[in-house]
Amino acid sequence: xxxxxxxxxxxxxxxxxxxxxxxxxxxxxxxxxxxxxxxxxxxxxxxxxxxxxxxxxxxxxxxxxxxxxxxxxxxxxxxxxxxxxxxxxxxxxxxxxxxxxxxxxxxxxxxxxxxxxxxxxxxxxxxxxxxxxxxxxxxxxxxxxxxxxxxxxxxxxxxxxxxxxxxxxxxxxxxxxxxxxxxxxxxxxxxxxxxxxxxxxxxxxxxxxxxxxxxxxxxxxxxxxxxxxxxxxxxxxxxxxxxxxxxxxxxxxxxxxxxxxxxxxxxxxxxxxxxxxxxxxxxxxxxxxxxxxxxxxxxxxxxxxxxxxxx
Amino acid sequence: xxxxxxxxxxxxxxxxxxxxxxxxxxxxxxxxxxxxxxxxxxxxxxxxxxxxxxxxxxxxxxxxxxxxxxxxxxxxxxxxxxxxxxxxxxxxxxxxxxxxxxxxxxxxxxxxxxxxxxxxxxxxxxxxxxxxxxxxxxxxxxxxxxxxxxxxxxxxxxxxxxxxxxxxxxxxxxxxxxxxxxxxxxxxxxxxxxxxxxxxxxxxxxxxxxxxxxxxxxxxxxxxxxxxxxxxxxxxxxxxxxxxxxxxxxxxxxxxxxxxxxxxxxxxxxxxxxxxxxxxxxxxxxxxxxxxxxxxxxxxxxxxxxxxxxxxxxxxxxxxxxxxxxxxxxxxxxxxxxxxxxxxxxxxxxxxxxxxxxxxxxxxxxx
Numbered sequence: 069x070x071x072x073x074x075x076x077x078x079x080x081x082x083x084x085x086x087x088x089x090x091x092x093x094x095x096x097x098x099x100x101x102x103x104x105x106x107x108x109x110x111x112x113x114x115x116x117x118x119x120x121x122x123x124x125x126x127x128x129x130x131x132x133x134x135x136x137x138x139x140x141x142x143x144x145x146x147x148x149x150x151x152x153x154x155x156x157x158x159x160x161x162x163x164x165x166x167x168x169x170x171x172x173x174x175x176x177x178x179x180x181x182x183x184x185x186x187x188x189x190x191x192x193x194x195x196x197x198x199x200x201x202x203x204x205x206x207x208x209x210x211x212x213x214x215x216x217x218x219x220x221x222x223x224x225x226x227x228x229x230x231x232x233x234x235x236x237x238x239x240x241x242x243x244x245x246x247x248x249x250x251x252x253x254x255x256x257x258x259x260x261x262x263x264x265x266x267x268x269x270x271x272x273x274x275x276x277x278x279x280x281x282x283x284x285x286x287x288x289x290x291x292x293x294x295x296x297x298x299x300x301x302x303x304x305x306x307x308x309x310x311x312x313x314x315x316x317x318x319x320x321x322x323x324x325x326x327x328x329x330x331x332x333x334x335x336x337x338x339x340x341x342x343x344x345x346x347x348x349x350x351x352x353x354x355x356x357x358x359x360x361x362x363x364x365x366x367x368x369x370x371x372x373x374x375x376x377x378x379x
Numbered sequence: 380x381x382x383x384x385x386x387x388x389x390x391x392x393x394x395x396x397x398x399x400x401x402x403x404x405x406x407x408x409x410x411x412x413x414x415x416x417x418x419x420x421x422x423x424x425x426x427x428x429x430x431x432x433x434x435x436x437x438x439x440x441x442x443x444x445x446x447x448x449x450x451x452x453x454x455x456x457x458x459x460x461x462x463x464x465x466x467x468x469x470x471x472x473x474x475x476x477x478x479x480x481x482x483x484x485x486x487x488x489x490x491x492x493x494x495x496x497x498x499x500x501x502x503x504x505x506x507x508x509x510x511x512x513x514x515x516x517x518x519x520x521x522x523x524x525x526x527x528x529x530x531x532x533x534x535x536x537x538x539x540x541x542x543x544x545x546x547x548x549x550x551x552x553x554x555x556x557x558x559x560x561x562x563x564x565x566x567x568x569x570x571x572x573x574x575x576x577x578x579x580x581x582x583x584x585x586x587x588x589x590x591x592x593x594x595x596x597x598x599x600x601x602x603x604x605x606x607x608x609x610x611x612x613x614x615x616x617x618x619x620x621x622x623x624x625x626x627x628x629x630x631x632x633x634x635x636x637x638x639x640x641x642x643x644x645x646x647x648x649x650x651x652x653x654x655x656x657x658x659x660x661x662x663x664x665x666x667x668x669x670x671x672x673x674x675x676x677x678x679x680x681x682x683x684x685x686x687x688x689x690x691x692x693x694x695x696x697x698x699x700x701x702x703x704x705x706x707x708x709x710x711x712x713x714x715x716x717x718x719x720x721x722x723x724x725x726x727x728x729x730x731x732x733x734x735x736x737x738x739x740x741x742x743x744x745x746x
Contacts, residue, residue, distance in 0.1 A: 120590055121589070122743075122744050124744075145591065145592055146592065150587070150590040152587055153583075155583075156582050160392065160396040160397060161389060161393060169388070169389040173592060173593045174592055175381065175592060199396075
């Protein structure tokens with residue numbers, strides 16, 4: 069394995085009244101999709117802006133593509149693509165014009181075909197000559213991704229790329245982000261959507277109050293903090309609950325469903341066999357894997373909705 | 380250089396697609412010229428309406444009224460002799476009115492026959508209005524002429540109105556156009572750039588730009604060059620309308636072009652320097668208005684600086700627009716490039732200070 073694309077060590081950013089980042093350490097390998105996950109105010113954007121050379125850290129070290137961002141970010145600008153949080157395109161430029169303009173700011177002059185290809189990559193071919201102010205929220209973000217790709221970057225920062233978008237637009241962007249990863253681009257994605265990190269990221273760091281509280285692949289985090297899986301006897305009702313409890317199995321009734329927790333993955337098969345032998349009317353039996361949402365709840369002690377911790 | 384041109388092109392495209400910006404940069408100055416040109420037009424200014432109540436109603440009093448009309452400074456209208464003079468003025472909100480008393484002709488006749496006689500004309504009006512002063516001057520001039528005739532004396536000191544030797548025959552528009560160009564040099568870049576800085580900050584464009592290879596001085600330069608091109612287009616339109624509609628004779632000299640360039644650099648930079656303090660579009664508009672509006676009136680864009688009270692004239696010396704207005708008038712109207720050169724140098728000095736402040740103070744990064 070070569071040098072990490074991003075190497076952050078004991079990084080801190082303190083303001084007079086708050087520690088926005090408090091001694092975080094992580095690295096991102098080439099071709100990896102790394103996600104910083106956490107509620108609003110956790111320190112995700114501050115971390116990313118330090119890595120983009122837009123803020124100076126209070127202490128610690130941050131290296132991107134082998135360069136200390138405090139002193140050498142200028143050297144790597146064209147190798148890095150950035151989609152900032154709440155990205156808004158220039159209202160009165162068409163996507164085609166915006167992409168051509170942005171490329172020139174990296175000293176690249178794109179041919180018409182190159183522009184068309186880039187616009188096509190983000191699925192905006194039909195809207196290439198529409199003023200940006202008339203694009204939908206999802207289309208604007210896709211234009212932002214196209215602009216971030218004009219320099220054919222090795223590393224792309226996507227800071228909350230799907231915040232505020234409807235579910236359909238989010239899934240469209242997920243497809244685009246997966247495509248980037250498939251092409252070998254290293255991606256740092258910040259998000260407060262747990263399902264987004266779970267769907268897209270190879271590696272996740274959960275941030276809260278400026279600290280990384282857990283780090284690993286979604287599967288590892290779920291295995292470590294997710295408290296196992298669940299078997300659901302859909303529609304089994306109270307009769308089903310009594311039948312299950314009669315076999316000495318702990319279960320609870322959620323609506324008309326009987327829910328059985330299986331904390332250890334290796335017990336799943338045995339438990340399924342036991343439950344399948346129960347003769348009680350039900351609609352179906354299915355298993356539900358623990359998710360990052362369970363991990364987050366376990367680590368932070370609260371659920372997160374639209375980036376805000378539920379009390 | 381390519382980055383500057385790219386940024387200028389993208390900015391210009393957006394600017395020209397914004398109808399508001401185009402209107403204020405290109406159309407509004409033309410409207411001002413047409414409006415003021417029509418008001419003050421070819422004869423310099425319109426006559427003051429002077430209401431006259433002729434209680435004498437004799438050939439002599441009629442001759443006095445006729446003489447007032449022939450001055451071309453006043454136009455008389457009649458107040459009926461049967462009405463109360465003061466009440467009529469109040470009821471009709473009249474600025475200035477003259478009352479010729481009965482016995483006016485008798486007094487003149489007695490004087491011509493060597494008998495001492497005095498007749499007092501009453502001139503009532505709002506003394507805060509400039510029209511009152513004009514009417515007083517006209518009435519006094521006609522009265523003086525009547526006195527000389529009665530005294531059978533010849534005029535010794537007389538005035539011969541003439542153009543300034545060596546200069547083209549100038550009209551109001553020749554004196555007004557440099558001020559309007561100065562006004563446009565102030566308003567288009569100053570208001571525009573303050574708003575742009577506010578928008579770029581609130582929409583995080585500065586941060587976005589900071590991730591590219593475009594440097595801050597390059598971004599500033601692109602805006603300056605764009606505004607210079609825009610101002611040249613605006614001045615060309617103004618001059619064209621001035622020539623076609625009002626027979627403009629003032630000339631856009633090479634020195635005027637240099638002052639326009641320096642002035643645009645100055646106010647584009649000032650707009651960006653003010654952008655340092657701007658956090659949102661509302662603050663931007665407030666700051667630009669607070670600085671721009673007093674300056675455009677105090678620096679002689681619409682009224683000559685030397686017509687102002689002494690303390691305001693002193694204050695005007697500290698306003699950058701004063702030197703642009705005076706320099707443009709000096710070179711365009713009076714062909715006085717030596718004076719204009721001093722104004723150009725002062726303008727360049729202001730421009731350099733504002734550009735350095737903007738380049739150093741305007742931060743794209745977060746703290």
